[in-house]
Amino acid sequence: MARETVLTQESASEDPKRDAALRPKHLREVIGQQAAVQRLSIAVNASKKLREPLAHILFDGPPGLGKTTFATVLPTELGVSIQMTSGPALSKPADLLPFLTNLEEGSILFIDEIHRMPRVVEEFIYPAMEDFRIDIVLGDGMNARTISMNLKRFTLIGATTRSGMLSSPMRDRFRIHEHLDFYTVPELATIVRVNAQKLGTQISDEAALELAQRSRGTPRIANNRLYWVRHFAASESDGIITLPIARAALEMAEVDRDGLDKQDRRYLETLLGVFGGGPAGVEAIAATMNLPADTLSDEIEPYLLREQFIVRSPRGRIATPRGFTAMGHTPRDLSSPETLPRLF
Numbered sequence: 598m599a600r601e602t603v604l605t606q607e608s609a610s611e612d613p614k615r616d617a618a619l620r621p622k623h624l625r626e627v628i629g630q631q632a633a634v635q636r637l638s639i640a641v642n643a644s645k646k647l648r649e650p651l652a653h654i655l656f657d658g659p660p661g662l663g664k665t666t667f668a669t670v671l672p673t674e675l676g677v678s679i680q681m682t683s684g685p686a687l688s689k690p691a692d693l694l695p696f697l698t699n700l701e702e703g704s705i706l707f708i709d710e711i712h713r714m715p716r717v718v719e720e721f722i723y724p725a726m727e728d729f730r731i732d733i734v735l736g737d738g739m740n741a742r743t744i745s746m747n748l749k750r751f752t753l754i755g756a757t758t759r760s761g762m763l764s765s766p767m768r769d770r771f772r773i774h775e776h777l778d779f780y781t782v783p784e785l786a787t788i789v790r791v792n793a794q795k796l797g798t799q800i801s802d803e804a805a806l807e808l809a810q811r812s813r814g815t816p817r818i819a820n821n822r823l824y825w826v827r828h829f830a831a832s833e834s835d836g837i838i839t840l841p842i843a844r845a846a847l848e849m850a851e852v853d854r855d856g857l858d859k860q861d862r863r864y865l866e867t868l869l870g871v872f873g874g875g876p877a878g879v880e881a882i883a884a885t886m887n888l889p890a891d892t893l894s895d896e897i898e899p900y901l902l903r904e905q906f907i908v909r910s911p912r913g914r915i916a917t918p919r920g921f922t923a924m925g926h927t928p929r930d931l932s933s934p935e936t937l938p939r940l941f
């Protein structure tokens with residue numbers, strides 16, 4: 598009973614224009630992630646006062662939590678330029694050259710999905726990160742010679758949803774690591790209200806809270822929900838987003854009360870339907886869903902674990918009573934003496 602809808606599909610993919618329109622421009626506009634904001638403000642101030650480039654920074658965390666947002670806010674704070682590329686676009690060292698030669702003193706090079714950069718490119722970038730220098734090999738065979746080229750002092754910002762896939766020499770070359778975690782409902786409600794204002798739409802506090810509750814702890818999903826509800830309000834009412842309007846719109850888009858998306862539901866359906874609620878190993882669930890195990894452990898499970906739809910046990914993932922109820926199943930009786938030994 599996969600309930601696919603326009604909205605859940607939308608929220609799974611990225612809409613760059615939409616992201617850019619609502620993205621905070623300054624650190625002070627970033628909502629939530631306050632510990633990261635404070636540490637980064639200190640790094641920015643120090644960099645300005647000491648006239649040193651910002652230390653290389655790695656952002657990791659599930660999709661839509663603000664990695665690109667932080668990366669684009671920092672150059673504004675520093676008053677420097679930013680160049681953006683991504684791991685998959687850099688298939689060989691030469692692909693990096695235009696970015697490295699265009700650097701300005703203190704400017705930022707942002708590499709998204711940095712875990713997908715091939716090893717040869719990674720090794721090419723090490724001296725650039727450490728000594729602001731690259732080694733270029735000219736010619737080949739007997740005539741090959743290496744020339745060293747100095748670069749402007751710059752800051753590399755990497756973003757990844759899979760920090761586990763990054764090689765440890767690469768990870769260690771970032772002096773600042775920021776792990777972005779899911780947002781609380783009040784934080785998401787604030788994001789919804791601020792963004793409604795940016796879009797010139799009126800929204801009641803209760804409606805903002807309702808959207809926040811159904812956004813899977815993720816600002817990008819909250820924004821997608823807001824766009825849909827805003828259109829619904831404009832078409833079906835006077836354009837003002839009230840609680841009944843928000844509920845009706847979300848109902849129509851089949852966003853469930855917990856805000857789970859298509860992949861979350863498929864995961865829970867597999868765990869419940871195929872594995873009887875578990876315990877099931879992540880590899881087995883991944884094979885059944887026809888997805889890489891990494892996608893499960895890095896993108897789907899963090900939220901389900903945090904919200905206790907599932908738990909981890911030595912023998913694998915187990916659906917909690919909340920996981921059962923969310924999918925319309927009757928929870929297993931965990932207190933019964935027969936089920937316990939089977940589970941643990």
Ligand SMILES: Nc1ncnc2c1ncn2[C@@H]1O[C@H](COP(=O)(O)OP(=O)(O)OP(=O)(O)O)[C@@H](O)[C@H]1O
Pocket residue numbers: 611615616617618619620621626627628629630659660661662663664665666667756758788816817820
């Ligand atoms: N802390 C925040 N405060 C306000 N809005 C935010 C915040 N974080 C993210 N957003 C909103 O969510 C949108 C998506 O965030 P962003 O593109 O930075 O996510 P991401 O972590 O880079 O995702 P991906 O891994 O898919 O690249 C932004 O355009 C912005 O509107």
Ligand SMILES: [Mg+2]
Pocket residue numbers: 664665666709756
């Ligand atoms: Mg991004």
